[in-house]
Amino acid sequence: xxxxxxxxxxxxxxxxxxxxxxxxxxxxxxxxxxxxxxxxxxxxxxxxxxxxxxxxxxxxxxxxxxxxxxxxxxxxxxxxxxxxxxxxxxxxxxxxxxxxxxxxxxxxxxxxxxxxxxxxxxxxxxxxxxxxxxxxxxxxxxxxxxxxxxxxxxxxxxxxxxxxxxxxxxxxxxxxxxxxxxxxxxxxxxxxxxxxxxxxxxxxxxxxxxxxxxxxxxxxxxxxxxx
Amino acid sequence: xxxxxxxxxxxxxxxxxxxxxxxxxxxxxxxxxxxxxxxxxxxxxxxxxxxxxxxxxxxxxxxxxxxxxxxxxxxxxxxxxxxxxxxxxxxxxxxxxxxxxxxxxxxxxxxxxxxxxxxxxxxxxxxxxxxxxxxxxxxxxxxxxxxxxxxxxxxxxxxxxxxxxxxxxxxxxxxxxxxxxxxxxxxxxx
Amino acid sequence: xxxxxxxxxxxxxxxxxxxxxxxxxxxxxxxxxxxxxxxxxxxxxxxxxxxxxxxxxxxxxxxxxxxxxxxxxxxxxxxxxxxxxxxxxxxxxxxxxxxxxxxxxxxxxxxxxxxxxxxxxxxxxxxxxxxxxxxxxxxxxxxxxxxxxxxxxxxxxxxxxxxxxxxxxxxxxxxxxxxxxxxxxxxxxxxxxxxxxxxxxxxxxxxxxxxxxxxxxxxxxxxxxxxxxxxxxxxxxxxxxxxxxxxxxxxxxxxxxxxxxxxxxxxxxxxxxxxxxxxxxxxxxxxxxxxxxxxxxxxxxxxxxxxxxxxxxxxxxxxxxxxxxxxxxxxxxxxxxxxxxxxxxxxxxxxxxxxxxxxxxxxxxxxxxxxxxxxxxxxxxxxxxxxxxxxxxxxxxxxxxxxxxxxxxxxxxxxxxxxxxxxxxxxxxxxxxxxxxxxxxxxxxxxxxxxxxxxxxxxxxxxxxxxxxxxxxxxxxxxxxxxxxxxxxxxxxxxxxxxxxxxxxxxxxxxxxxxxxxxxxxxxxxxxxxxxxxxxxxxxxxxxxxxxxxxxxxxxxx
Ligand SMILES: [Cu+2]
Ligand SMILES: [Cu+2]
Numbered sequence: 001x002x003x004x005x006x007x008x009x010x011x012x013x014x015x016x017x018x019x020x021x022x023x024x025x026x027x028x029x030x031x032x033x034x035x036x037x038x039x040x041x042x043x044x045x046x047x048x049x050x051x052x053x054x055x056x057x058x059x060x061x062x063x064x065x066x067x068x069x070x071x072x073x074x075x076x077x078x079x080x081x082x083x084x085x086x087x088x089x090x091x092x093x094x095x096x097x098x099x100x101x102x103x104x105x106x107x108x109x110x111x112x113x114x115x116x117x118x119x120x121x122x123x124x125x126x127x128x129x130x131x132x133x134x135x136x137x138x139x140x141x142x143x144x145x146x147x148x149x150x151x152x153x154x155x156x157x158x159x160x161x162x163x164x165x166x167x168x169x170x171x172x173x174x175x176x177x178x179x180x181x182x183x184x185x186x187x188x189x190x191x192x193x194x195x196x197x198x199x200x201x202x203x204x205x206x207x208x209x210x211x212x213x214x215x216x217x218x219x220x221x222x223x224x225x226x227x
Numbered sequence: 228x229x230x231x232x233x234x235x236x237x238x239x240x241x242x243x244x245x246x247x248x249x250x251x252x253x254x255x256x257x258x259x260x261x262x263x264x265x266x267x268x269x270x271x272x273x274x275x276x277x278x279x280x281x282x283x284x285x286x287x288x289x290x291x292x293x294x295x296x297x298x299x300x301x302x303x304x305x306x307x308x309x310x311x312x313x314x315x316x317x318x319x320x321x322x323x324x325x326x327x328x329x330x331x332x333x334x335x336x337x338x339x340x341x342x343x344x345x346x347x348x349x350x351x352x353x354x355x356x357x358x359x360x361x362x363x364x365x366x367x368x369x370x371x372x373x374x375x376x377x378x379x380x381x382x383x384x385x386x387x388x389x390x391x392x393x394x395x396x397x398x399x400x401x402x403x404x405x406x407x408x409x410x411x412x413x414x415x416x417x
Numbered sequence: 418x419x420x421x422x423x424x425x426x427x428x429x430x431x432x433x434x435x436x437x438x439x440x441x442x443x444x445x446x447x448x449x450x451x452x453x454x455x456x457x458x459x460x461x462x463x464x465x466x467x468x469x470x471x472x473x474x475x476x477x478x479x480x481x482x483x484x485x486x487x488x489x490x491x492x493x494x495x496x497x498x499x500x501x502x503x504x505x506x507x508x509x510x511x512x513x514x515x516x517x518x519x520x521x522x523x524x525x526x527x528x529x530x531x532x533x534x535x536x537x538x539x540x541x542x543x544x545x546x547x548x549x550x551x552x553x554x555x556x557x558x559x560x561x562x563x564x565x566x567x568x569x570x571x572x573x574x575x576x577x578x579x580x581x582x583x584x585x586x587x588x589x590x591x592x593x594x595x596x597x598x599x600x601x602x603x604x605x606x607x608x609x610x611x612x613x614x615x616x617x618x619x620x621x622x623x624x625x626x627x628x629x630x631x632x633x634x635x636x637x638x639x640x641x642x643x644x645x646x647x648x649x650x651x652x653x654x655x656x657x658x659x660x661x662x663x664x665x666x667x668x669x670x671x672x673x674x675x676x677x678x679x680x681x682x683x684x685x686x687x688x689x690x691x692x693x694x695x696x697x698x699x700x701x702x703x704x705x706x707x708x709x710x711x712x713x714x715x716x717x718x719x720x721x722x723x724x725x726x727x728x729x730x731x732x733x734x735x736x737x738x739x740x741x742x743x744x745x746x747x748x749x750x751x752x753x754x755x756x757x758x759x760x761x762x763x764x765x766x767x768x769x770x771x772x773x774x775x776x777x778x779x780x781x782x783x784x785x786x787x788x789x790x791x792x793x794x795x796x797x798x799x800x801x802x803x804x805x806x807x808x809x810x811x812x813x814x815x816x817x818x819x820x821x822x823x824x825x826x827x828x829x830x831x832x833x834x835x836x837x838x839x840x841x842x843x844x845x846x847x848x849x850x851x852x853x854x855x856x857x858x859x860x861x862x863x864x865x866x867x868x869x870x871x872x873x874x875x876x877x878x879x880x881x882x883x884x885x886x887x888x889x890x891x892x893x894x895x896x897x898x899x900x901x902x903x904x905x906x907x908x909x910x911x912x913x914x915x916x917x918x919x920x921x922x923x924x925x926x927x928x929x930x931x932x933x934x935x936x937x938x939x940x941x942x943x944x945x946x947x948x949x950x951x952x953x954x955x956x957x958x959x960x961x962x963x964x965x966x967x968x969x970x971x972x973x974x975x
Pocket of ligand 1: 155189190191194196197198
């Protein structure tokens with residue numbers, strides 16, 4: 001259901017959307033069942049002249065069934081939800097597939113610095129491409145990100161990837177994503193970081209291999225001219 | 228002001244004042260619990276804090292432990308006297324306990340002066356930050372305890388409100404027990 | 418006891434009477450709610466019309482926006498929900514409903530209120546100091562909150578922490594009073610299961626608060642020291658840990674949800690039984706599910722921190738515990754709905770509010786599952802979905818249940834009835850606009866819109882959704898205007914309403930056996946209790962209600 005609002009641009013976006021859909025179906029069923037019962041009772045047992053309310057304690061077995069059976073069914077639904085959520089979680093946050101490339105993301109009040117590996121594919125070499133508030137990635141490549149903060153908490157959030165991770169000063173947090181859909185998208189800061197928090201957006205450029213190579217050549221020229 | 232009838236009831240089978248003291252202690256345990264749990268987590272994450280901790284003065288700490296334990300003893304004796312209805316004697320024992328509290332505070336301030344003089348201030352590093360705050364919050368309980376004991380002793384001396392002697396005694400034992408936790412955590416673990 | 422010629426100040430500002438103190442809490446809470454509502458108006462208008470000159474506010478700067486958002490949350494939870502639900506209703510109802518003449522510690526009670534008032538004054542004053550009010554979100558995560566160089570409100574931040582810590586102290590003292598009173602001062606004959614559910618729930622809430630707030634009090638002291646003397650408990654550069662604060666905060670923060678939820682559920686239980694003329698369905702199940710929820714609530718806190726840099730393996734444990742908590746809560750919802758079965762339901766104003774609570778809270782409950790399930794929370798964390806979710810829990814708690822309670826006990830508090838017509842108009846406008854505000858926000862959250870952003874102009878993917886924001890803001894403005902109806906109804910009825918008599922709703926609990934409003938000392942002769950609180954439509958009794966203190970027929974005949 002989320003894909004109708006926000007496109008899926010990473011390998012795990014669909015998994016996360018499916019968990020959300022599963023929860024929506026299961027809780028939706030209980031929600032409508034409970035509301036339906038609720039409004040039916042309100043109508044059925046509205047005050048009418050000559051009718052006295054029944055005296056029911058709640059210990060009657062035939063009435064208690066109406067509580068106990070849904071109770072057990074809800075536990076079963078919970079098991080499905082927990083299992084689905086944990087499976088996706090383990091895939092997204094707990095495992096780290098082999099990286100094709102590694103980027104560094106440095107958050108500060110109130111900007112993002114993205115350090116891309118240059119043509120050599122290695123981070124921390126002379127041809128690194130550093131950009132402010134612009135992240136360029138290539139489809140079909142597994143990226144590791146190293147997330148850092150120089151001051152307060154920030155959060156690197158890319159809705160189209162279904163990716164979100166806090167940046168914590170003093171730590172380097174590593175995670176992964178694999179883009180699947182070319183285009184440009186919003187990056188947001190998802191942790192209150194001060195006055196400029198509302199300005200702390202950035203743009204994500206998911207590029208085809210050709211576009212990406214072209215971008216890298218352009219940056220290389222700019223870099224060469226600067227030297 | 229007259230006491231409401233509510234205060235004199237005891238549906239739970241325990242006097243209202245005593246019940247409130249226990250709930251007060253329950254809330255205090257959680258406060259100290261949160262503080263000490265934070266400290267222990269940091270200690271485990273930072274082996275280098277053991278070196279910082281080695282600059283605390285175990286002898287002064289031991290002396291203060293002894294002072295506090297003895298003051299708890301006189302609080303027990305005050306309670307015994309109060310149970311026998313001897314308010315004057317209870318008040319005297321409470322004064323001894325207050326003396327212990329004051330000794331504790333004097334020793335503590337000498338200790339802190341020496342440490343601050345050596346540059347171990349609250350901002351020196353994480354260990355000293357916890358050291359001063361944990362011991363400081365404890366010391367503020369000692370001060371409050373001493374004041375309350377003075378007030379209870381004043382009444383006890385006139386043979387009034389003798390049940391309060393036991394309540395303040397329970398509180399004082401608690402202050403004592405908190406120190407029994409702080410002492411090894413701050414002084415001995417090096 | 419109170420003499421007749423007490424002056425006005427002593428009677429209303431220095432009183433130790435639990436009912437006066439309850440009203441002090443209630444009016445302070447209502448005043449704070451107006452401030453919190455004003456803040457909501459200011460930031461919602463800014464979101465709908467970024468950069469515009471807003472009537473009664475002016476142009477909202479990013480800093481003011483953050484301060485409004487932060488303090489809106491802080492005020493609504495700590496200075497509205499807490500004082501009104503726990504302190505006002507707790508103070509008013511506990512002695513009356515258990516058949517006592519006052520709280521066990523009246524002067525401690527007065528002191529709690531005074532500390533609470535002081536904390537409210539400090540919070541409001543923080544907006545007028547150099548640098549302005551604190552804007553680092555109501556959670557106040559360090560390092561942002563710990564360092565004036567980061568938050569740019571060095572004074573406002575410290576006043577905020579001080580105010581919150583003082584408020585905690587006030588409620589700890591108040592809680593000890595509530596728990597002790599309820600445990601020790603019940604009327605003769607009132608056994609544990611004869612205590613009205615609302616009293617049980619206020620007591621359980623007080624115990625939850627007491628058991629959870631301690632670490633955060635320690636955390637507040639550490640934060641204050643970090644701010645003012647530079648200690649660095651939460652500063653990674655000096656060996657501190659910013660995430661530690663989050664644990665301290667949410668170890669309290671999640672149980673806090675139940676601290677305010679339980680009194681609200683209690684109020685609803687009293688009202689639905691009276692107006693459906695039914696015994697509460699399965700009293701003991703209600704009680705046990707509340708206790709189970711309370712205990713579980715101590716083991717779920719890290720669901721707020723799934724993506725905050727905690728060990729990802731921890732998230733699995735907390736997903737299980739969080740989803741588990743849905744079991745007792747769902748059970749409780751079912752039991753409340755079952756109470757309506759076989760009833761004779763009267764749709765009075767308090768009943769409408771109580772029913773609305775059940776219907777709306779259900780939405781808050783089911784949407785919570787999305788956030789407690791780690792895999793789904795990766796997407797929803799910090800979006801407007803979270804915001805809409807907790808407003809579907811907190812609005813029913815802090816607003817709907819409070820209106821239910823006020824309209825129900827108003828006749829007891831002031832001796833007069835409120836207007837039914839005005840009450841119904843106010844009810845329908847408030848409920849419809851409430852849904853009108855937050856359903857669009859669910860949609861925006863599904864669209865990935867993040868919180869605490871003062872204008873979405875800088876986010877091309879989100880800017881096109883502006884009509885939804887304008888709709889939500891329009892609903893908010895209508896809702897705020899509708900509160901005038903309530904305030905007029907409240908104050909006019911207080912002076913001119915129809916006389917209520919002792920028991921206008923024909924209810925069973927003890928507060929309805931005394932005059933309205935009850936005199937100082939409450940009961941002429943302290944009552945003896947003969948039965949449970951919910952014996953409505955009992956087959957052995959002619960009338961459809963049977964007050965708790967009415968002597969059994971056999972005894973009254975002899
Ligand atoms: Cu931010
Ligand atoms: Cu929570």
